[in-house]
Every structure is written in C-alpha cells, then in structure tokens.
Amino acid sequence: MPNPSAxxxxxxxxxxxxxxxxxxxxxxxxxxxKQGIDLKExxxxxxxxxAIVAAVQALSAGYDHVFTSGGIGPTHDDITADCIAxxxxxxxxxxxxxxxxxxxxxxxxxxxxxxARLRMARIPDGALLIDNPVSSAPGFSLGNVHVMAGVxxxxxxxxxxxxxxxxxxxxxxxxxxxxMRGEGDIAAFLSDLAARHSDVSIxxxxxxxxxxxxxxxxxxxxxxxxxDAAMSELAQEMGL
Amino acid sequence: MPNPSAxxxxxxxxxxxxxxxxxxxxxxxxxxxKQGIDLKExxxxxxxxxAIVAAVQALSAGYDHVFTSGGIGPTHDDITADCIAxxxxxxxxxxxxxxxxxxxxxxxxxxxxxxARLRMARIPDGALLIDNPVSSAPGFSLGNVHVMAGVxxxxxxxxxxxxxxxxxxxxxxxxxxxxMRGEGDIAAFLSDLAARHSDVSIxxxxxxxxxxxxxxxxxxxxxxxxxDAAMSELAQEMGL
Numbered sequence: 465m466p467n468p469s470a471x472x473x474x475x476x477x478x479x480x481x482x483x484x485x486x487x488x489x490x491x492x493x494x495x496x497x498k499q500g501i502d503l504k505e506x507x508x509x510x511x512x513x514x515a516i517v518a519a520v521q522a523l524s525a526g527y528d529h530v531f532t533s534g535g536i537g538p539t540h541d542d543i544t545a546d547c548i549a550x551x552x553x554x555x556x557x558x559x560x561x562x563x564x565x566x567x568x569x570x571x572x573x574x575x576x577x578x579x580a581r582l583r584m585a586r587i588p589d590g591a592l593l594i595d596n597p598v599s600s601a602p603g604f605s606l607g608n609v610h611v612m613a614g615v616x617x618x619x620x621x622x623x624x625x626x627x628x629x630x631x632x633x634x635x636x637x638x639x640x641x642x643x644m645r646g647e648g649d650i651a652a653f654l655s656d657l658a659a660r661h662s663d664v665s666i667x668x669x670x671x672x673x674x675x676x677x678x679x680x681x682x683x684x685x686x687x688x689x690x691x692d693a694a695m696s697e698l699a700q701e702m703g704l
Numbered sequence: 705m706p707n708p709s710a711x712x713x714x715x716x717x718x719x720x721x722x723x724x725x726x727x728x729x730x731x732x733x734x735x736x737x738k739q740g741i742d743l744k745e746x747x748x749x750x751x752x753x754x755a756i757v758a759a760v761q762a763l764s765a766g767y768d769h770v771f772t773s774g775g776i777g778p779t780h781d782d783i784t785a786d787c788i789a790x791x792x793x794x795x796x797x798x799x800x801x802x803x804x805x806x807x808x809x810x811x812x813x814x815x816x817x818x819x820a821r822l823r824m825a826r827i828p829d830g831a832l833l834i835d836n837p838v839s840s841a842p843g844f845s846l847g848n849v850h851v852m853a854g855v856x857x858x859x860x861x862x863x864x865x866x867x868x869x870x871x872x873x874x875x876x877x878x879x880x881x882x883x884m885r886g887e888g889d890i891a892a893f894l895s896d897l898a899a900r901h902s903d904v905s906i907x908x909x910x911x912x913x914x915x916x917x918x919x920x921x922x923x924x925x926x927x928x929x930x931x932d933a934a935m936s937e938l939a940q941e942m943g944l
Binding site for chain 2: 474477478479480481482483484485486489490493494495496497502503504505506507508509510511515537538539540541575576578579580581583615636638646647648649651652654655658665666667668669670671682684
C-alpha cells in the first residue's frame, strides 16, 4: 500500500516579499518523512482570500492531508480561519471551547481577552481543536486540513500535537554516498542502476569542494534490503 | 499600473523529503521585491513529470513570469527540460548553441562531454539561453517561464542574468516599527489604520523576547509618502 500523501500550504505575504524566511516547511518535511507520510507538494500564497480558498480546495482534494501555516493570529490580516470555513462551506464563529482556553490563558497572564484576541477563538463548526502548549490559542483540523500558526515555535508544537493522531506508512529509508566524481561522469551508470532497481529512488546532488567536483548519491526506499542492494552495486562500481 | 506578477516553481524530491533546505525561494523573493515584481505564489513539486507539467501550465497562465529551480543536470532524474517542452508542446533536442557552450567548457576543464552531459544541451525550440557563468550549462527562457538550476550558486548567477531583461514596476517600499506590545493589544488600532490607508499593506509579526511579548509592524507600499503617512499615525498612537 502506498504511503499517505500530504501537502503544505504556507500563507503569508512576508514570505513572498523575502522579509521572512520560511522554516516551517523544512521542519514539517522532516517530521512527515519520519512518520512515513509523503509530502508531495508545497504552496506559498499571499494573504488574499481568493488565493487561500483556491489553494485549500485544490490541495484538500488532491492529497490525504493538508497542513497550513500562518494567518491565525489576532490582526486584520489573519484571515486563514475565514478562508478554511469558506473552502468547506462551514459556519465560523467564536466557539465556547476555544474561548474558554483563551480566557484561562489571558486571566493567567494578566492580559485582557479583548475583541482582537477573541478572533482567535473563531473556529469552524465541525473542526477539532489542535493543542497549542506555547501560547494557548488553538489551531484546528477540519476535514483533512490541519490549520496551524506561522510562528515557528508554535507551529512545531502544533505539529507535535497533530502527527501522533495520523496514521503513517512505512518510513522512507535512505543511504547516501559522497563521491569525488563529476555528476556527468556517473550519470549513465546511475541511470542504468535506477532502471534495474525500480523499488528505490536514486537522486544525485552535485557539489564543488575546493574547486573539485563531487556528488552525493542518495538512494531512498521503503525496504531496507532494496536500498542495501542498490547501494552495494553503486559502491562496487565506484571501486569502494 | 500594478506591478508585474511572478511565481516560483521549485522542482525536487530532496526538498519535499526534508533532506535539503530550499534557499532559492528566499533569494528570488528578495531580488524580485527590489525590482518591483510581485512574487505571488511558490510551489514545490516532486520529480514527477505529470506534477511538473501541470504546475508549469497553471503558473504560466496565472502570472506574468514563472521562475523554476532544479532538475536541469545530467542525471536521469533531471526531467525539467522535457516537462517544459511538453507543457508548451515544443520540440526538444540537443541545440547547437548550447552544445558549443558545453564543448568549450569541458575542453577547457579537461573533462569529457559524454552523453549524460550532452543532456544539458537539450533546449526546447524557440527558447532563449540563460547565461551560466558558474558551471556553463545554460538555463533557458521559453515563453514566460525561466528555467534555472537548483544549485544555489548557479541559480543566483542565472537570476542575475535574467532579471535585468525583465521590466519591473515600482519597487515595494517598507518601513517597520518594533513594539514591545502584545499583538492582541494593537490589533484593533492596526485594523482601523489599514482601513484608513488602503494604499499600503500593514502586516504584524509577533515575537517573544526574554518572556515579553512584542510585535514588528511592517507597512509596505509603492509610494513613499503613503508609507510615511501611515507610519506617522502608528508612531503617534504608540506614543513615540
């Protein structure tokens, strides 16, 4: 059975303008690979409702799971919850379970639960809350879409809350071999190797080191024996 | 007149698996912002022909410019040129101008221009070559799609080759103000400010520093006077 598939949707003008560097995608990619869920596509869109809704609908239909990052804070440009509700034609309003979480948090920290902060308790009908142990304002899962904060520390905590509940497949195993050979010198052999070992995927990533050309060859697969077999052939061919 | 729009397409399993961290998107975002071209969407797709072709067609139709990164090396998994040709129904074969560039480079470096390396001279009919001062194998522009290498040093050199030929709009100006105030405390004011200043966009990016809550407010726009006006109001409201 193939692994479950996933897509990531990053919401934020600040990524697209270059002001902020997205680190959530790399974190999620690493965690999903460990769990045997295949991240197949990432999209970054701007803070425009039409762009967010279209991306949510396309990705939700195309993959088993969708993870979103960004746009769930208290300010006017935080429109992700509205867009998810619209994408699923779900009703959106302040929900009592989310309000109670925020009320406890702000009472505890001596801050006011004002109208802006109360926006973060707006949760679509039918959604499950995602625990936020860092700053309390919850994310939520609606259908196959998991809606999380953009602040990396909060995003990472929410991923840790969500992932254990999702069933994964076989984790992807990989072995790599660093060769001081030009990519073009080994390409023909790698192509033959890939044809003989269709149960693994073989990638080749060139680098330069002190002016010399090299390449990292990475062999990935779900069965250790298959990865071993292809890697042994590669090592033998390279005289190692 | 609105600025030209752009999309970025990153091609590579190694990004989606978490093995490699994509740095090309952030570089391109920064360069486009300087030139007054609005990056509106980013997609990362796997090394599968159907995924690449579909993304190229969707982004090429949706934006003024599309920039791709990855998949133009000599190995069997480098299928970007094939996919671009397919997306535009263009003929793809070794082109003499590209072959001449590679022949000169490999003669110079004492390496063999073998069949694998010759793959990098396969250029779609009608495409313009993109200069690669780092490792010589050219990128190309076909229609509004600019096809570039994934290796960051080469990608950056190719961006420098392509961007001067594209007409930009007004560069996006921005000013930011760092406030030691909770995002929720200033959200209502920022919402009003945004409504009064529709000629700028106002973003709010929370942070924690030594346990205290703060926020960077960023005001962006194409006219300096408009950004100044909104920023003055913000500073006044904050008592600065």
